[in-house]
Amino acid sequence: MTHISALDPGASPLDYYGFELRRHREAAGLTQKQLGDIVNYTGSLVGQIETARKLPTPEFSERVDAALGTGGLLSRLVGLVLRSQLPAWFQQVAELEVRAAEICTFQTHMVHGLLQTPAYARAVLGTLDESDLDDRTAVRLARQQIFDKAEPPVFWMVLSEAALYQEIGGRETMRGQLAHLLALESNPRINVQVLPFSAGAHAGLQGSFTLFQFAGDPAIVYTEGYGSGHPTVNPETARDCSLRYDHLQAAALPLRDSAGLIRRTMEERYGEQRARDGAPVA
Template sequence: MVNIRDLDPSASPLDYYGSELRRKREGAGMTQEQLGKCIFCAASLIGQIETGRKIPTRELSDRLDAALLTEGFFGRLVGLVLRSVLPSWFQQYAEMEARAAFISSFHAQLVYGLFQTEDYARAVLGVRSDSDIDGLVEARMERQRILERDTPPLIWGVMTEAVLRQEIGSRAIMREQLQHLLDIQHRHEWAKVQVLPYKAGAHAGLMGEFTLLRFDDDPDLVYTEDFVQGHMTANPQALREGSLRYDHLQASALSVEDSAALIARVMEERYGDQLRPDGRPVA
């Protein structure tokens, strides 16, 4: 039995979620063990969530709603919880990203967060994080829900060839990630990827990665990051410079079709199945 500690529901979305889960579970006359069996998880996990020690997932939240007959309460609340898990300096950007009508991103080292697979995100976030890695990954995946909206933002991503060739996690993870990039373009007309090849040489993105957010009813924004935190501004001069740099990057990058061909080639040549002399795949 997990020791119960009182939560202040106003302290954070996570504490509110935990206190409400305990209240609604007890109101249904269920123990942690009974609820755990009902939604196919350990009683200890219910206890950790009720005491604010574990971040709930969206899948778990949907199961809680079904078991406790809460009409989507936890499913609606979990989005707020997961956004609160993001670094405080990133939360405002995530909110604006979710509202944007058009997103233009340039990345030189990593796949853009909205295009990452779960395993790729886990490998990236696990490099230096000492927090709940499962919660951080779930929060990143939650950001991607905007891609499934009835009217998703138009997204154009430019990335360097180095992003494709830098092995993150494992060869299998990279193969899945590159296939995911191809699938995104195949399934969604509103999402496009261009690759800036090595042969482009010096380019307009050498000063760093950045993202442009455009809105229907709000001022446009440009977002950049340093090694400490992110910076977002609506300064007209910064927007003009960012837009000009992005135009140059798109002009220097391969076409969408040629980019897809390069992604597919790297996927097969660098991360495809390789055989040992005995004919068995290399791990």
């Protein structure tokens, strides 16, 4: 067990967060239970976060910032804390997501993590490994905070039609995930195109990839294997993937038609089933 007296704020972002939480709570003259009552969490949870035994969430951070008048300190720290909990091989990619001006991704079999719903992300992460699933899901979802920045990146996703039919997490989870994609339709900075089965052979047959574009810096291409990621700044690779992405976008359905296909799939494949008498079927 970690003892609060031995907590080293320089040991990790999580330790630093806990140290600052404790410092500001004590400066306010509050016990852990009193602070917990104010922000509608248990005092035990406050203590676990202060001793770096539990991950904070963005919601917890916002409530404590408001309660302690920290000027948004913990809300600024929580993104760093959660990114630090990502697998070591993926942490660099999470930093690229934060810095990128434009992110273009092609996905063959599932929705990209930046657009996943909590239930969908949990189902993906829980495959063969349900350990620390709540924390791992929170860490993945925290990456989506890049869209809340003053100048969020422009995000393009070309999604294989197969991903609409790959039933991850069950019918309700898929219905929620596709509904989430449709809800993004009015956001000009988040764009989803579906590559239909009718496209046949296409420029993405070699697999999924993501292209990060930066203001004033070379583009970076990211591909992924089993338990490892492969970012590269090789200009030839970047040019090749950029060309491939252009062809994928050309072969994909336009934005409005893509939304129409997502909507039809959601209603026809994952809509509420009814018995012959009209009653809903679970």
